[in-house]
Amino acid sequence: MEEIRRMEPIEGIHGLPEQVSAEQFAPSAFSRNRKKLMMWIFIISDALLFGSFLAVYTFERFISPSWPDRWKIFEPGYLAVMTVVLLSSSTFMAVAVEGLKQGKNRRFGFFYAVTILCGIVFLAMQAHEWAHFIGLGARLNTNPWGVPLFSGLFFMITGFHGFHVLTGVLILSFIGVLKLMGKVSDETIELAGMYWSFVDLVWVFILAVIYLL
Amino acid sequence: MTVDKQVERHHKIPGFWQHYIFSTNHKVIGIQYLITAFASALIAAGMAMLIRLEIAWPEHSWPILGTLFPGAFPGGVMRPEVYAALFTMHGTLMVFFFLSAALVGGFGNFLIPLQIGADDMAFPFLNMLSYWVYLTGLLVMLSSFFFSPGGPASAGWTSYPPLSALKTAIAGSDWGQSFWIVGMAFFIISFTMGGLNFVTTVLSMRTRGMHMMRLPLTTWALFTTAAVGILAFPALTAAVVMLFLDRHFGTSFFLPSGLYVAGKLLPNKGGSPLLWQHLFWFLGHPEVYIVMLPAMGFTSDILSTFCRKPIFGYPAMVGSILAIGSLSFIVWGHHMFVSGMNPYLGLFFDITTLIIAVPSAIKTFNWMATLWEAKIQLRTPMLFALAFVSLFVTGGLSGIFLAMAPADIQLHDTYFVISHFHFIMAGASLFGIFAATNFWFPKMFGRMMNETLGKFHFWITFITYYCTFFPMMFLGLHGEMRRLYDPVQYYTMFKSLQPINVFISINAFALGAAQLVFVFNFFWSMLRGEKASANPWNANGLEWTLSSPLPYENWEGNSPEVQRWPYDYSYPGAAKDYLPQVVPEQAAAGNY
Amino acid sequence: MENLGSHTQEPIVSPKTFILVWVLLMILTGFEIFAAYKGIPWKNELILALMLAQAYLVSFYFMHLRFEKFPLILSVVLGVLLTVGLLCALIIWDGIHIIQLSR
Numbered sequence: 001m002e003e004i005r006r007m008e009p010i011e012g013i014h015g016l017p018e019q020v021s022a023e024q025f026a027p028s029a030f031s032r033n034r035k036k037l038m039m040w041i042f043i044i045s046d047a048l049l050f051g052s053f054l055a056v057y058t059f060e061r062f063i064s065p066s067w068p069d070r071w072k073i074f075e076p077g078y079l080a081v082m083t084v085v086l087l088s089s090s091t092f093m094a095v096a097v098e099g100l101k102q103g104k105n106r107r108f109g110f111f112y113a114v115t116i117l118c119g120i121v122f123l124a125m126q127a128h129e130w131a132h133f134i135g136l137g138a139r140l141n142t143n144p145w146g147v148p149l150f151s152g153l154f155f156m157i158t159g160f161h162g163f164h165v166l167t168g169v170l171i172l173s174f175i176g177v178l179k180l181m182g183k184v185s186d187e188t189i190e191l192a193g194m195y196w197s198f199v200d201l202v203w204v205f206i207l208a209v210i211y212l213l
Numbered sequence: 214m215t216v217d218k219q220v221e222r223h224h225k226i227p228g229f230w231q232h233y234i235f236s237t238n239h240k241v242i243g244i245q246y247l248i249t250a251f252a253s254a255l256i257a258a259g260m261a262m263l264i265r266l267e268i269a270w271p272e273h274s275w276p277i278l279g280t281l282f283p284g285a286f287p288g289g290v291m292r293p294e295v296y297a298a299l300f301t302m303h304g305t306l307m308v309f310f311f312l313s314a315a316l317v318g319g320f321g322n323f324l325i326p327l328q329i330g331a332d333d334m335a336f337p338f339l340n341m342l343s344y345w346v347y348l349t350g351l352l353v354m355l356s357s358f359f360f361s362p363g364g365p366a367s368a369g370w371t372s373y374p375p376l377s378a379l380k381t382a383i384a385g386s387d388w389g390q391s392f393w394i395v396g397m398a399f400f401i402i403s404f405t406m407g408g409l410n411f412v413t414t415v416l417s418m419r420t421r422g423m424h425m426m427r428l429p430l431t432t433w434a435l436f437t438t439a440a441v442g443i444l445a446f447p448a449l450t451a452a453v454v455m456l457f458l459d460r461h462f463g464t465s466f467f468l469p470s471g472l473y474v475a476g477k478l479l480p481n482k483g484g485s486p487l488l489w490q491h492l493f494w495f496l497g498h499p500e501v502y503i504v505m506l507p508a509m510g511f512t513s514d515i516l517s518t519f520c521r522k523p524i525f526g527y528p529a530m531v532g533s534i535l536a537i538g539s540l541s542f543i544v545w546g547h548h549m550f551v552s553g554m555n556p557y558l559g560l561f562f563d564i565t566t567l568i569i570a571v572p573s574a575i576k577t578f579n580w581m582a583t584l585w586e587a588k589i590q591l592r593t594p595m596l597f598a599l600a601f602v603s604l605f606v607t608g609g610l611s612g613i614f615l616a617m618a619p620a621d622i623q624l625h626d627t628y629f630v631i632s633h634f635h636f637i638m639a640g641a642s643l644f645g646i647f648a649a650t651n652f653w654f655p656k657m658f659g660r661m662m663n664e665t666l667g668k669f670h671f672w673i674t675f676i677t678y679y680c681t682f683f684p685m686m687f688l689g690l691h692g693e694m695r696r697l698y699d700p701v702q703y704y705t706m707f708k709s710l711q712p713i714n715v716f717i718s719i720n721a722f723a724l725g726a727a728q729l730v731f732v733f734n735f736f737w738s739m740l741r742g743e744k745a746s747a748n749p750w751n752a753n754g755l756e757w758t759l760s761s762p763l764p765y766e767n768w769e770g771n772s773p774e775v776q777r778w779p780y781d782y783s784y785p786g787a788a789k790d791y792l793p794q795v796v797p798e799q800a801a802a803g804n805y
Numbered sequence: 806m807e808n809l810g811s812h813t814q815e816p817i818v819s820p821k822t823f824i825l826v827w828v829l830l831m832i833l834t835g836f837e838i839f840a841a842y843k844g845i846p847w848k849n850e851l852i853l854a855l856m857l858a859q860a861y862l863v864s865f866y867f868m869h870l871r872f873e874k875f876p877l878i879l880s881v882v883l884g885v886l887l888t889v890g891l892l893c894a895l896i897i898w899d900g901i902h903i904i905q906l907s908r
Contacts, residue, residue, distance in 0.1 A: 034335045034417040040877065041409050043868075044884050045443045051889030052451035052495075055896060056488065060466065062900035063485055065907070076842045083834050087863075091827040094867045098818055141463035141480075149483045152464035156455070197867040201860055207834075208856035212841035213849055444888050485903060491896045543891055555902030558895065 039191045043198050046164075050202050053157045054209050060149045068145035070211055073136065074129070082125050083207055086165075089118030090200035097193045100186055112176060112189075115196065119169040126162050130155075154210060161206055164199045172196065232765075237337035240763055242344050243323030244657055247650075249344075250315035253351055255732070257306035260299045262725050267291050269711075269718030271699040285364075293698045294384040297367035300696060301385065302354070304370025305393065308500065309400050310351050312642050316507040317404070317442070318347060320649055321411055321435045323657065327756035328432045330420025330775065332767045335413040343406040350399030353392055361388030369696065371493055374467035374486045378459040381474055394457050401446050401453070408446075411439035420755075422775035426531070427794070429754050429779045430524065433531055434510025437538040438503050445499035445542070452492035459484075490552055494545035501638050502541040506534060508645025509576060509605075512598045514779075515648050516580055518752045519595035520587035521790050523780035526579045533572035540569045550621045559618045566616035573609055577602065592750070593667035597648030600675050601641050607679075608637025611686065626696075629689025635682045647674070647731070654738065655745030659762030663742060666734040673727035680720040684713050751791045753779045758793055816872065826866045833859050 061067050092115040099107035137144040138151040175192050178184040227236075236242060266275070272290050279289030286292070322340065326333055334340045357365035367385025368377035376382045377390050415428075415436040428436075455466040465481035467489045472479040517524040524530060546554060546562030580602050589595065611633040614620045624630060647670075654662045693700060693707050700707045700714065748757040755773055756763075773795045781792035837855040840848050865871040870878055 034413050037417055037877075038336065038409050038413045040873075040881055041412050041443060044881060045405055045409070045447055047885045048444060048447035048888055049450055051885065052448045052492065052892065055889060055893040056451060056455065056466070056492070058893060059488055059491075059896045059900045060484070062897055063903045063907075064483055065904070071842060076838050080834065080838050083838075084831065087830045087834065088827065090863060090867050091823055091830075094818075095820055095823050098820070098823070102817060140458065141465070147483065148465060148481075152458065152466065156458060156464075160454075194868050197863055200867070201863045204856055204859045204863060208837065208852050212837060212852050444884060448892065485900075487899065487903065488896070491892075491899065495892055542888065543895075546895070555899045558898050558902070561895075 033187075035187060035191060036194075039194050043194065046198065047202070050157075050160070050205065053153075053160065054205060057153050057157060057209060060153060064147055064149060066147060068143075068147055068150050073133065074211060078125070078129065079207070079211055082122060082129070083203070085118050085122045085125065086200050086203050089115050089122065090197045092118065093193045093196045097190050100189060112172070116169060116172050116176065119165055119172070119196075123162065123165055123169065126158065126165075130158075157206060157210060161199070161202055164202065168192075168196050168199050235341060237333070237341045238765065239322045239326050239334045239337065239340060240657075240767075242340050243319050243321070245344055246322060246347070247315055247319035249348060249351065250311050250319055251732070251735075253306050253314070253355075254311040255728070256355070257303050257311060258725050258728060260303040260306075262722060263291070264296065264299050264303065265718040265721040267296055267698065268700065269715045271701050294364060294367060296698045297369075297383065297696070298364045298385050298389065301366050301369050301372075301393075302358075305354065305366070305397075306351075307639060308370060308504070309397070310347075310354065312504040312639070312646075313400075313404065313500070314347060315646050316504055316642060317411075317435065317438055318344065318407055320431075320507060320511070320646075320653070321407065321439065323653065324756065325411060325414055325432055325435055326418070326767060327656070327759070327763070328429050328754055328779075329415060329418060329423055330755050330768065330773050331414060331418040332770075332772070334410050335418055336410050339406050340410050343403045343410070346399050346406065347403035350396045350403060353399060354396035357389045357392035357396075361392055363387040363389055365389040366393035371497065372456070372489075373493075374456065374459065374489050375472060378456060378467050378486075378489075379472075379474060379479070380460060391457070391460065394453050394460075397449070397453055401450050404442055405446055408439040408443040411435060412443065415439075420772040420775060426528070427775055427778045429510075430513040430527070430530055430534070431507070431510035433534055434506040434513075437534050438506045441499045441506075441538045441541060442503055445496045445503075448492045449496035452489055452496075456489065487549070487552060487554065490549050491545070494548045495542075497548065498545040499538075499541045501634075502537055504638055504642040506537065508601060508642045508649075509534070511645045511649040511652070512580065512601045513576075513583075514752075514754070515594050515598040515652050516583050516602075517780050517782060518652075518750050519590045519592060519598070520583055521590070521782045522583055522587045523782055524579070525582035525585075526575075527778065527780065529575055530579055533575040536572040537569060540565065540572070544569055547616055547618075547621070550618045551625045556618075563616060563618045567613070570609070570613060570616075573605075577606060577609070592651075593662065593664055593671060594648045594652035594750075596668065596671045596675075597644050597651060600671070601644040601648060604636050604641040604644055604678070607683075608633055608635075608641060612637060623692075624689055626694055627689035628685040628693050628695060631695050632682045632685035632689060635685075640678055640682065644674075647671075650735070652750070653756075654735075655749050655761045656756055656759075656763055658739045658742075659745055660738055660742030661745045661749060662738045663734050666730060666737075670727055670730045670734060673730070674724060677720045677724040677727060681717050681724055684717050688713055748793075751789070753781060753791055753793050755779075755794055758795055818866075822866070826862050830859060830862055833862075 092111045096108045096111035096115060099105075099111065133151070133154070138154070140152050140155055142148050143151040171192055175184055175189060179189065232238075233241060236245075263278075274289035275286065276289045278286040278291075285295040322334070325331075354365075363384040363386075365385055366372065366377070366389040367383050368390065372390070372393065377386060377393075380387050380390075415432060419425075419428075455464070458464045459467055463480075465484040467486050468479070468481035468484045469486065470482045472481060513524050513530060544562055544566045546558055547566045550559050550562075584599075611629070615624060615630060615633055651662050651667055654660070688710055691707075691710055693704075693710055697704070697707075701711055745761040747760050749761070750757075755775070758773060759767065775794045776797045777792060777794055779794050781787075783790045784792050833855050837852055837859075840851050840855075845851070864881075870881060873881075
């Protein structure tokens with residue numbers, strides 16, 4: 001079983017015979033699962049994109065004579081709820097993947113659905129926050145606090161993050177449907193889980209750098 | 214372990230479309246990349262010819278050009294906007310769409326699975342996608358010549374704002390710059406997909422016995438390149454997104470307060486054009502090594518093969534590749550010494566840039582030591598590899614001048630810089646590409662490239678390359694700036710230097726013409742060249758154990774077992790002067 | 806071969822661990838937002854430390870980085886932190902200069 005799963009990428013592509021044996025793979029810390037490895041590298045690359053954005057944010061903040069007080073714009077309670085929703089959804093996803101590994105399908109199904117639900121709730125909350133922010137008079141190129149860079153960066157960075165959440169929700173839903181049809185491997189779900197946790201990870205940094213600092 | 218395996222082919226080779234066009238086979242994708250990159254290089258070289266024509270004979274009327282391109286050359290005289298567009302697109306196409314694509318996309322795809330003993334890349338479909346996204350990016354870039362009012366981007370290949378961020382700044386800032394941004398976005402996506410693939414493949418798909426310290430230096434270099442690309446490109450992605458927002462949505466990330474354009478104060482407030490320079494060069498400098506490192510890898514392998522000697526100091530070579538790769542992330546500020554950057558930061562970048570000379574020197578001395586007392590076979594690939602070392606040293610030594618902030622303040626944005634990077638980045642990589650093309654051509658098409666034409670091409674290219682770019686150092690030392698549309702009329706102090714410019718241009722035309730010899734040789738040899746044996750250079754890498762041209766499936770399931778490193782040339786006690794990587798220790802004395 | 810079987814050897818994490826991690830995350834988040842809202846002394850340093858702690862929990866437990874082999878952990882952590890850290894540190898160094906000039 002394990003052998004077959006390990007060989008899957010080759011088989012799918014070339015239809016190679018089973019003679020590909022274990023020794024063919026050099027012993028390396030990286031060689032255990034190439035899809036997961038690629039996911040990690042993708043995550044590094046995507047993390048660096050957000051890292052660049054946050055570096056830009058910090059830079060622009062340093063060169064601005066003043067920076068708006070975030071607590072006059074955002075509610076700490078609302079922010080806390082958003083964070084809790086996203087962090088919880090990541091926890092649920094981890095529990096779901098763990099359930100899947102142990103073959104507990106009911107547990108998996110329940111927590112997987114809750115994960116997607118949390119993602120949708122987060123998106124709705126973010127949309128509401130944007131609406132609130134726009135209602136205060138913030139636009140990409142101007143805002144009432146006299147630091148147009150702030151609103152521009154805010155929309156760009158949270159927008160990018162929101163886009164990642166949205167893709168995450170879509171991917172999870174799509175994979176969920178495939179799972180119901182029995183057409184998706186456990187590994188794919190695990191990878192989707194990694195992506196979902198990554199979205200959460202980015203939020204941790206955005207929360208601290210944009211809202212709190 | 215026999216070299217020629219007679220394995221029955223039980224995989225059907227797919228039909229024409231799947232085999233040659235929408236192929237997931239790494240060899241086909243590599244060749245697609247290579248040929249597309251050569252095509253874009255020819256276009257960009259044509260632009261260079263027009264640029265040199267303008268510099269040597271400023272505002273001279275060429276009736277034939279006026280007939281061919283009535284819009285760009287009214288009355289046969291090049292418009293200044295066209296000149297700016299030409300040097301911008303020349304740089305962009307050469308750096309990204311030729312050098313990066315040919316070295317990483319072309320040879321990376323072709324060589325990595327062969328040299329590590331894998332059947333294909335880890336994710337063949339992603340690989341195919343990467344090529345088509347790259348091609349789309351290239352077509353978007355080129356289409357800006359036809360579909361954008363105002364012509365293509367004209368802010369230089371570095372696209373510094375405010376010139377690139379304000380639509381009204383110059384003609385090319387209008388639609389052309391947007392095309393540039395979209396084209397670059399496609400390129401970044403393509404490169405990231407390729408990089409993911411390369412890193413995963415090298416880390417997880419090596420065959421039995423292929424430890425990391427048995428990899429050929431080519432693969433080491435390509436691997437490091439892909440990793441550097443993955444770490445460096447996101448910064449440019451962020452920058453490009455912000456530039457797009459600045460241009461189309463009125464943000465001012467890169468635009469400071471108080472900008473006047475055409476007598477009107479702009480509403481932008483608070484940004485900094487320095488930020489773009491930081492982000493661009495955070496990619497831009499690693500990008501230089503993205504195109505340098507693979508060429509270094511090719512050179513190491515080719516020198517060793519034609520010296521019939523093991524490469525000198527393999528661990529040091531690997532270490533210096535990794536050192537160059539990592540140091541490339543902390544030297545970007547040396548492009549910005551005169552930008553008004555924090556002078557203390559300048560000192561930091563000054564020191565790190567000088568440090569990077571250490572691993573570069575290690576590599577050079579190791580190449581020298583490999584050549585020392587060797588029985589050198591001067592075949593075409595070897596000539597190009599030797600020329601690589603020569604250009605690398607010339608460019609590297611001129612780089613030390615530019616690395617020092619006090620000297621750079623004098624030399625910045627002069628022809629000295631042009632000369633420097635045309636030696637080290639453009640030239641050395643170009644010679645690396647020629648060397649590699651000549652060297653691995655038999656593997657690609659099953660035929661040898663013509664040796665006479667190859668040597669002819671080499672000597673003309675090598676001599677005219679030095680004659681074109683070396684005099685530019687003197688222009689630069691005299692203070693002549695780059696990107697001058699008319700150096701004579703407005704800057705009378707450069708009038709006396711004009712004969713040098715004429716000399717450079719004549720050599721540049723010869724250099725351009727010599728490349729046609731290469732193109733002819735490439736296609737003629739592909740169709741009519743002498744049939745190649747499996748291992749025409751008596752080289753050791755895994756790719757040479759396969760037939761020429763390569764079978765559709767690399768190893769058809771029977772992956773080789775690697776017994777040794779790839780540099781066992783003139784091994785003591787062995788019968789032949791080379792030992793392929795698959796030969797076990799006990800068989801060394803017998804068959805080989 | 807040892808590295809092949811390791812996929813199954815990946816330890817099973819009990820839901821208890823996840824609940825513990827979740828509780829920790831909640832406490833950290835609460836404290837972070839509280840600190841920022843009240844503006845307590847050393848607030849910025851504290852927020853950054855809490856942020857890193859949260860990031861550690863999410864990546865090591867939820868993304869299973871804890872169960873990867875050491876070289877991968879090192880490449881992920883160093884690759885991201887070092888690259889972003891360098892970019893941040895060096896451009897902010899320059900940013901400080903710009904604001905000093907404009908004063």
